Amino acid sequence: MKDQGAKPKSNSQRAIGQLRQMIFSGDLSAGSDHLESELADRLGMSRTPVREAALTLESQGLLELRPRKGVRILPVSPEDMSEIYDVLTELESLAAEQAAGMAYDDADLMVLATAIEDMDDALSRDDLQAWADADDRFHAELVRLGGNSRVASIVGMMADQVRRARATTLFMRPLPTQSNEDHRSVLEAIRTGQQDTARLRHRAHRQQAKQIIIDLLKKHRLSRL
Amino acid sequence: MKDQGAKPKSNSQRAIGQLRQMIFSGDLSAGSDHLESELADRLGMSRTPVREAALTLESQGLLELRPRKGVRILPVSPEDMSEIYDVLTELESLAAEQAAGMAYDDADLMVLATAIEDMDDALSRDDLQAWADADDRFHAELVRLGGNSRVASIVGMMADQVRRARATTLFMRPLPTQSNEDHRSVLEAIRTGQQDTARLRHRAHRQQAKQIIIDLLKKHRLSRL
DNA sequence: GCATTTATTTGCGTATGCATTAATGAATGC
DNA sequence: GCATTCATTAATGCATACGCAAATAAATGC
Structure with missing residues (x-):
């Protein structure tokens, strides 16, 4: 945030x-x-x-x-989470695609790269909160790089809600190692200017994340957060 | 509206x-x-x-x-319009895809069908304002059918801005006959449950609409509306 | 004892007034 | 003549007050 x-x-x-x-x-x-x-x-x-x-x-x-x-x-139900993740998926995927089209150099992408490293570090230390913070930074920076201020602001608002749900589910889920690979591959697509690939990879990443969190919420009967 | x-x-x-x-x-x-x-x-x-x-x-x-x-x-610049249309494109395409997945019957899709007919009527009478109103109804109903309330509310807000720009450009543009064909084909995809097709068709529709309005704004030096 | 009406409370929507602070212009020094 | 400081103005941000309407409690009738 x-x-x-x-x-x-x-x-x-x-x-x-x-x-x-x-x-x-x-x-x-x-x-x-x-x-x-x-x-x-x-x-x-x-x-x-x-x-x-x-x-x-x-x-x-x-x-x-x-x-x-x-x-x-307002409580956040699994249905709300589903809606929110769908919006995030669409808009962040757009951001990834646009970011890939902007010929950013390594310096421009430094924040993303750093966030990914931080996530790795956090994971190796089992520090889930630090991982979540770095994950937030990654996603916020991604939409910033996308260059659409409206996307950034909408995503920012929705991310607030996700944070609420994640605060509860963070310690129930398996270590997000897959997530880190996803981030790397998205960054790589952006770096090499592959717009469609960036979009698709990020889309897949978000859809998986959605599934994980929704399953957790349902499994633990967390109908309202 | x-x-x-x-x-x-x-x-x-x-x-x-x-x-x-x-x-x-x-x-x-x-x-x-x-x-x-x-x-x-x-x-x-x-x-x-x-x-x-x-x-x-x-x-x-x-x-x-x-x-x-x-x-x-706030004035609306061509850049703003570009941002807005990109968001609309993403979120409405999602709505189209989801709507197609919901097995709506003809009664459910009546509003869409009526809106399309109204657009045809309006075009035949050269009544651009009536066409625009029916177009609004089509898009509002589409996101409603998509079933994601957040998408609906965001799209509603952005549509307000589009209306402002369209008020100015409506009478400069060619008759939106292509647009009507697009609407029909999107509706058809929804009716027959072809999710990917619905998404892709709507996406193409919106991207074209974006290009038309942006070109108009730039051509007429309408940097601020 | 239950329903209906009346009285009472209470929280909100709005109006209003004031203090703060930014913006404007005047005045002074250089 | 120009810049800097100071005084003045004015619009906001906020506190406060009040009337209304909704919600609750009380009272009355059946």
């Missing part, structure tokens, strides 16, 4: 960041309801900026404002 | 609708700046709901809030 500059000077921006944090950390659990005034108290500000933040997060699909019921933290 | 239920009871919702309308109609021209208080006066309400509406529209990419400069109606 983006660092957000780390200094959001307005209360409204701060509220967005803090609420996101609280959702990801489970402090605000999925399905729970919270009054605007309660959240305002909790964040030490008035309802106005909280309300604005909630509106923003609603547009990003993290919560929902239900008049008189409070803001509801 | 969706009818929006026609009864947004809150001022906030009303503001969203009215501002959208004003943007599409050119009442608020691209690139222009407007103070929150000015818009509030114009809509006959206080700044609060206007501000909330502006926040929402900002998240949809129609405008931008620049502190102390007012809300700026």
Whole structure:
């Protein structure tokens, strides 16, 4: 996830960041309801900026404002995950294809290469959280290189949701060694400018990832995260 | 475009609708700046709901809030259009593929079929606006049939932007007869459950549409809409 | 005891006012 | 004449207040 500059000077921006944090950390659990005034108290500000933040997060699909019921933290069902992964698959594959068409040199692709190495390192240390972070960096950089700002922003939002699900499933899944090979092969296709190959490889990669996570969610009856 | 239920009871919702309308109609021209208080006066309400509406529209990419400069109606450049069409192409193609996999019967596909007929009628009457409206209905229904609500909502937002550009270019372009054939062939693929074909045909359709509109924008030096 | 109506509470939508801070212009020094 | 500093203006971001409508509780009728 983006660092957000780390200094959001307005209360409204701060509220967005803090609420996101609280959702990801489970402090605000999925399905729970919270009054605007309660959240305002909790964040030490008035309802106005909280309300604005909630509106923003609603547009990003993290919560929902239900008049008189409070803001509801939206649970993520396996069906939601399926939808999200399908969108990610399409848009990231496009990004991979476009990135491959841009004749990037090794310096441009450094971030991708580094992310892959970091994933290898993390795996060898069994540090799944570090692996997940590097994986995020890889995917974020990929869409950046794709050059379509709308794709990048949509993917960024959806990735937030994936993170929520992954926080739960990360430690149930087999070590993602296959995933690393996938990343390498995508990078290679981008480096050598093979647009169709990049697209297809990334597409396959994402579809597999989808299957793994969906199976896990279903297997463990994790119908709502 | 969706009818929006026609009864947004809150001022906030009303503001969203009215501002959208004003943007599409050119009442608020691209690139222009407007103070929150000015818009509030114009809509006959206080700044609060206007501000909330502006926040929402900002998240949809129609405008931008620049502190102390007012809300700026975002212009749509050919580059923006290119980005938008690429996203639409990917996501609608996915929708077409998924729709084809759902074994819809003729009743389910009625809306699509009707939209196509309406487009034919409109063309025969040289009624381009009616054609555009029916085209909108076709694409909206397609993503609905695809069954991925996130795809539907993203496409809906992007379609808003396309409408803006099309309002300008609609009367410069050749009659979209090819487009109608495309629609028919996509529908046929969906009806017969040919997922890959549906995807590929729709993809080709959208890519062609992109090329046409981009060329028009560039040819007429319409760098900002 | 159950249903229906009435009263009460409570959270939201909106209006309003104020303080902060960026932008504009004036004034001063060089 | 130009740049720099300071004063002024003005729009925002936010706090606060209030009325309304929905939800809940109480009360009444059957």
